[in-house]
Amino acid sequence: MQILLTGGSGLLGTELLKLSTNVLAPNRNELDIRDASAVAAYVANAAPGVILHAAAVTNNREIEVDPAAALEVNIKGTANVALACLGTDIRLVYVSTDYVYKGDRGNYAETDELLPSNLYAWTKLAGEAAVRAVPNHLIIRTSFGASKFDYTQAFADKWTSKDYVDRIAPKILKAATGAVKGVLNIGGPRRTIYDYAVERNQEVTKVRLSGSSLESPVDTSLNLDKWDSLDD
Ligand SMILES: NC(=O)c1ccc[n+]([C@@H]2O[C@H](COP(=O)([O-])OP(=O)(O)OC[C@H]3O[C@@H](n4cnc5c(N)ncnc54)[C@H](OP(=O)(O)O)[C@@H]3O)[C@@H](O)[C@H]2O)c1
Structure with missing residues (x-):
């Protein structure tokens, strides 16, 4: 089945493209998702079975200072992609974030209450709302990082289901090409x-979130029961 991937030049997209040859991945110059008529025309012409929508503005610190680009891409751009799917059989798969959950207790199931912890996550949640309009949709809530942890310090009191992108990308591809619908958490162990960090970078040292000025949720870990129940 032909997959149309947005965000193919990004961290996740680059990894996804290593895994499958049946993926059409226009770059931003070939398909700017802010342009509704260009998206509609591209999708009509490509007629993919699945759109794996991974394009987004992701720098949360920049978004807090200037949210315009995130509103254009994450909200309006995602709505443009969803609009192009209406009235077709296209399956729309959207990569959302663990940060849509409140982040205070962890072990979040897909049906749990949502309260994004920053503006980036609010724009991703708005994207989820648009994706829900497409009958065959899958919203994946996840967290991943580059294959090597490149920072020198890491929080020892902040909990997560984040995993390395080379582990998350195959799971996303499997879910995208499967039949599961609705919302699905994907991640690694809590x-x-x-x-x-220390799993792939033994030089990293511990710091404490509680002693820093950074506002960040303490536990965005995911309940993975739905993922675990999927057939192989
Ligand atoms: N990284 C994480 O921990 C994480 C966690 C949860 C969810 N996600 C979600 O997963 C997806 C992929 O994340 P990532 O970390 O791989 O992101 P990334 O490395 O920042 O890549 C973003 C991608 O979006 C593309 N893009 C931006 N604006 C565009 C536009 N107007 N039209 C078309 N393409 C555009 C970029 O193209 P250019 O290269 O041309 O800029 C790039 O390919 C995103 O939806 C993100 O919100 C990420």
Whole structure:
């Protein structure tokens, strides 16, 4: 089945493109998702079975300072992609974030209450709302990082289901090409950011979120029961 991938030049998209040859991945110059008529025309011409929508503005610190680009891409751009799917049989798969959950207790199931912890996550949640209009949709809530942890310090009191992109990308591709609909959490085991980091970077040292000025949720770990129940 032909997959149309947005965001193919990004961290996740680059990894996805290593895994499958049946993926059409226009770059931003070939398909700017802010342009509704260009999106409609591209989708009509390509007629994909699945759109895997991974394009987004993702720098949350920049978004807090200037949210315009995130409103254009994450909200209006995602609505443009959803609009192009209406009236077709296209399956729309959207990559959302664990940060749509409140982030205070962890082990969040797909049906749990949502309260995004920053503006980036609010724009991703708005994208989820548009995606829900497409009958065959899948919203994946996840968290991933580059294949090597490149920072020198990591929080030892912040919990997550974040995993390395080379582990998350195959799971996303499997879910995207499967039959599961609705919302699906994808992640790794619950652990601290430090435990995640030290797995691939033994030089990293511990710091504490509680002693820093950074506002960040303490536990965005995911309940993975739905993922675990999927057939192989
Ligand atoms: N990284 C995470 O931890 C994480 C966690 C949860 C969910 N997500 C979601 O997963 C997806 C992929 O994340 P990522 O970390 O791979 O992002 P990324 O590395 O920042 O890549 C973003 C991609 O979006 C493309 N893009 C931006 N604006 C566009 C536009 N107007 N039209 C078309 N393409 C556009 C970029 O193209 P250019 O290269 O041309 O800029 C790039 O390919 C995103 O939807 C993100 O919100 C990420």
